[in-house]
Amino acid sequence: MLNKSKLSYTTHHDNGYPVCLVGNTELNKEVYNVLKNQKDCKLMSIEEFNLMSQDFIDSHQYFTASGNTAFKLEIINTIKSKNKQANFISLVSDNAVVHQEATVGKGTLICPTAYIGGPSELKDFVIIQHFSQIGHSKSTLNDHVYVSPMSTVVNCNLAEGSWIGMYNNFAYVETVPFQQFVMYSRVLKQKFIKSGTYKHDKLIDKRNCLQHYIA
């Protein structure tokens, strides 16, 4: 160890089974390198997972994280197709600051140095990246919302699959499913009605984050 700090996660929705991280994504590699010191866990590609025995599949719980929402959905659907009862564990970094009344659903990741300042509701498969803040008061982040590093979200209702790029600043915003925002977007007091790719509050491409990966 180089100093006294130590990375670790608090697990939620944990059924005690070994954890299988599916998908060779950068986020999964990051999680694996920390979680392997806490729990029995494996990291494998989706192709390797497809070759595993039903016995293996039934005796693990799962986690997957990726900035590419379409790829993450493909992995989740693959896991669920092989194990309808598959459990997805959530991971909250012990180096994040999280309000005591905030909640997380299944398969969610809160990275080190993220900040959640109010009783926000994070549903399933949400990802909150490093140095991001869900600030001040309650926000609701629905399934598959992705918040990139150094972004601020205040008092928002982010619809399923909303994708927030780096250095975004959102206050009092309601999005629509799978809407995405390029980096440095600033959006205040907006209720969107149409999905697609946005710079600030301006639609710049009709494709959403399932159709066009902008990371």
Add this chain to the structure above:
Amino acid sequence: MFNIHNDNLKPILLVGKTAWNMEVYNGINHLRDVRVISVEEFVQLEDKKNYQYFTGGTDTSFRKMVVEKIEELVENANFVSFVSASAQLHPEFKIGKNSLVCSFVASAGPTIIGDHCIISHFCHFGHVKSILGDYCFIGPYTSIVDCNLAKGTWCGHNCRFLRANTKEWSQYYMNSKTLNKTFEVSGTYKNNKLLDPGTCLTHSLKD
């Protein structure tokens, strides 16, 4: 969680229904007797002397009005300051009254923060001493190195200030970058460029 400074242990009133006051409330309501009340409710309050006070807000003119109202109606009013337990601060870091230092703020030098200041999340005071006068507001992700920020300086998101000296109540748009600059005129700036003679008291950038 916050460490509380200048605390006389009386119940705390957070005056003004602002997002910042709500955040402070959410951070301490499990530890202390604390309430958020509007300015109108504060004015009507009968036992004002039985409380100590805090007010936070992005809008400097509103924050200043609330402070002045409290000082007008409560003789020798006590103002507490809050410092997040996750902030990493130099041992000689100093803070005045009614100021807030948020989570993940880092100060590598002996920074001096005045009264009624807000230092937002993930801000960074680098290398050496910087001095911030009263009523400064520093937006999230902003980096300040070797600066003297005059009373009421307002910095937006993700600014970078290196060896800058500002004028009272001047304000800077988000993503502004200012190096080796002494400003002679107050107003609204993007980087070093004066865009508008209005200051943060007359023309809030928060919206």
